[in-house]
Amino acid sequence: xxxxxxLVKNFLEDTGxxxxxxxxxxxxxxxxxxxxxxxxxxxxxxxxxxYDFFAYDRIQVFGLGESAYLRQLSNGQKRxxxxxxxxxxxxxxxxxHNEEPDRMFLEFADAKGVPVFITRKxxxxxxxxxxxxxxxxxxxxxxxxxxxxxxxxxxxLLIGKSGVGxxxxxxxxxERGHRFIADDVVIVKRxxxxxxxxxxxxxxxxxxxxxxxxxxxxxxxxGIRSVRDRKRVELVVLLEEWVQxxxxxxxxxxxxxxxxxxxxxxxxxxxxxxxxxxxxxVETAALNQRLKKLGIYTARDLDRDIQDSLMxxxxxx
Amino acid sequence: xTEREVVVTSDAGVHARPAMMIVREAMKYPCxxxxxxxxxxxxxxxxxxxxxxxxxxxxxxxxxxxxxGEEKVVDSIVSMIENNFTINEKSAEKN
Numbered sequence: 001x002x003x004x005x006x007l008v009k010n011f012l013e014d015t016g017x018x019x020x021x022x023x024x025x026x027x028x029x030x031x032x033x034x035x036x037x038x039x040x041x042x043x044x045x046x047x048x049x050x051y052d053f054f055a056y057d058r059i060q061v062f063g064l065g066e067s068a069y070l071r072q073l074s075n076g077q078k079r080x081x082x083x084x085x086x087x088x089x090x091x092x093x094x095x096x097h098n099e100e101p102d103r104m105f106l107e108f109a110d111a112k113g114v115p116v117f118i119t120r121k122x123x124x125x126x127x128x129x130x131x132x133x134x135x136x137x138x139x140x141x142x143x144x145x146x147x148x149x150x151x152x153x154x155x156x157l158l159i160g161k162s163g164v165g166x167x168x169x170x171x172x173x174x175e176r177g178h179r180f181i182a183d184d185v186v187i188v189k190r191x192x193x194x195x196x197x198x199x200x201x202x203x204x205x206x207x208x209x210x211x212x213x214x215x216x217x218x219x220x221x222x223g224i225r226s227v228r229d230r231k232r233v234e235l236v237v238l239l240e241e242w243v244q245x246x247x248x249x250x251x252x253x254x255x256x257x258x259x260x261x262x263x264x265x266x267x268x269x270x271x272x273x274x275x276x277x278x279x280x281x282v283e284t285a286a287l288n289q290r291l292k293k294l295g296i297y298t299a300r301d302l303d304r305d306i307q308d309s310l311m312x313x314x315x316x317x
Numbered sequence: 318x319t320e321r322e323v324v325v326t327s328d329a330g331v332h333a334r335p336a337m338m339i340v341r342e343a344m345k346y347p348c349x350x351x352x353x354x355x356x357x358x359x360x361x362x363x364x365x366x367x368x369x370x371x372x373x374x375x376x377x378x379x380x381x382x383x384x385x386g387e388e389k390v391v392d393s394i395v396s397m398i399e400n401n402f403t404i405n406e407k408s409a410e411k412n
Contacts, residue, residue: 145360162362184365201369209364215333
């Protein structure tokens with residue numbers, strides 16, 4: 001998808017979240033290049049002459065070691081090394097510790113259109129920030145039709161057919177002091193093997209459609225404390241119209257989950273019918289989810305107590 | 318399932334009023350209607366969802382419906398987009 005292309009330019013100059021503290025020193029013509037791989041490479045071995053497995057299409061991070069190696073080479077050797085290095089279609093190079101590459105390096109980079117950056121950060125710190133940003137940028141993403149809220153610190157994703165009352169439920173939750181994140185368009189990213197991060201579309205930020213009212217801006221009406229930009233998705237609440245004779249969970253002994261980007265998210269199914277107070281059910285579900293995170297499973301505990309007392313009665317009788 | 322592709326030619330793209338017209342049309346039918354732009358799916362019955370696609374002039378869209386009335390709804394939304402929302406805008410004004 002065109003919009004989702006990650007270019008060297010927008011990624012390394014404006015990261016939004018973390019300041020990578022980098023500046024461009026050469027190869028400006030290559031700044032529109034696309035970053036296709038979410039990995040980085042330390043080119044130490046390559047510079048020393050070992051070109052097998054050279055991941056030239058990744059971001060090349062030059063640490064103190066690489067800089068020192070280049071510095072101790074004679075001009076002739078250096079030219080030889082750089083000629084070979086830049087004969088590959090290198091994506092971009094970043095020097096850490098504020099180490100400035102020498103003129104020959106910059107000339108090669110300019111000639112080949114390979115952007116060269118310098119960061120003030122040390123290699124480990126820089127690498128970890130960069131990997132974090134790359135993970136975010138390359139995270140598998142899905143856009144869902146739902147409503148996303150932060151209820152007592154739990155990211156609750158409401159899913160259901162249009163007209164079932166997701167937006168109204170979110171509005172009532174906001175009124176009760178919880179936070180609104182996104183309505184109708186929820187973008188969920190898998191930023192780690194077990195972590196899903198949800199947020200809204202930047203264009204629709206804080207807006208919500210309520211039938212009969214039209215489009216409202218939650219932040220303008222309820223204030224800054226009523227919204228947040230993103231949150232981990234920890235509970236999915238499936239809202240569906242009450243189906244006569246359908247068996248709904250009455251005990252809560254079984255844990256149900258909802259699959260999102262191959263992660264099983266705890267879920268509950270809440271049947272909706274007129275007059276039923278859904279927001280308080282969502283609030284309670286969020287609190288119950290917090291209890292479960294602490295290892296407290298009410299239904300199971302009660303069941304165990306009942307079984308214990310039944311056993312005792314049997315023994316006494 | 319019925320599916321058709323259409324290119325938006327209306328200069329202003331799909332802003333609030335055209336989005337409302339699409340949603341209103343989709344709501345007339347019981348079936349599920351999706352609007353797809355570059356792999357991103359939007360629920361045609363949700364105005365925010367349609368607005369969120371950021372449909373500009375030249376955007377290529379797929380309209381996909383599944384269920385009762387699927388052919389009719391796809392046809393009428395496609396013709397609405399092909400006619401740059403003009404016919405329905407006039408009728409909306411009358412209302």
